[in-house]
Amino acid sequence: MATYILRRALGVLVVMFAVVSGMFLLLHVSPVSPVNQLAPQIAADPVARAAFEHAHGLDRPLVVQYGDYLGGLLTGDMGTSLYDGSDVADQVGRALPVSLELGFLAALLAGIPAVLLGTWSALRQGRTVDHVTRVVTVVAMSLPGYWLAVLLLVSVDDPDYLPSAGGFVRFAEDPVRNVQVLLLPALVLGLGAFAMVTRSLRGGLVEAYASDHVAFARAMGSSRTQVLRRVALRGAVVPTLTVAGVLIGGLLSGTVLVENVFQIPGLGQLMVTAFQRQDYQLALGGCVATAAIFLLLNLVVDLLYLVVDPRTRQGLARA
DSSP states (O other): OHHHHHHHHHHHHHHHHHHHHHHHHHHHSSSOOGGGGSOHHHHTOHHHHHHHHHHTTTTSOHHHHHHHHHHHHHTTOOOBOTTTOOBHHHHHHHHHHHHHHHHHHHHHHHHHHHHHHHHHHHHTTTSHHHHHHHHHHHHHHHSOHHHHHHHHHHHOOBTTTBOOSSOOOOTTTOHHHHHHHHHHHHHHHHHHHHHHHHHHHHHHHHHHHTSHHHHHHHHTTOOHHHIIIIIIHHHHHHHHHHHHHHHHHHHHHOOHHHHHHHTOOSHHHHHHHHHHTTOHHHHHHHHHHHHHHHHHHHHHHHHHHHHHOHHHHHHHHHO
């Protein structure tokens, strides 16, 4: 088991290295340059441009810049912003908790109803609630996130209870106001995940109820609740966990669109600002943090298999 965990952790490091390398290369070979965002009199002056590039190390060979960036990253140094000279790690550190909070709230709003509705739909297979659930989930998956965000932005605007955009306050300052501001963007962010988890759990439970294990448990006199909890859910949880892990990772790391529409000062909005300013260092720092979140969450899901699936543990024990 320790070998499995070590192998998965090394796999995360390899993928992280590939992500950092790919993003660094793409950003630095791009035809745009942060020099173009300087004042016109500086951007048009070859001497001033050369001085700016030299001061920020942009005139050095790409391999040297890459080596310096990797070395700094290993020590927690993400460099400084090419736009205003601020520390990238500090900016990412301020924005990251906001995105994590938004993603966590979206995961709660998606996960709890999905488990309840998916289970209820499977237990009522072929009945009205099952048909309604399938229609609702298809509609939820089909709604474009940007369209829904804009629709809520213009149609829901109650400054006292559900502010549509702006006015963000941190949880430590005002917990109630913080949740009120994040509720609408969390609903938009979690809607698709809710639909996918509901359908995955329903499908897994329907398949489990048709298995010989459930038939045997019923023949042995197990109650409906016991069959659901001890047999059916165990068979359905593994595929559902796979889907949920990917989706929740996307919720916590893919908040760019929602944060930008609702003016939430998280990691997504930070990256949009960085790309608009053509700020290599800040954009790269945001991408690195986003990739790290996604990969760590997927590592956690892989380790959860060892807890929820006895077959995985037995396979590792025999290996």
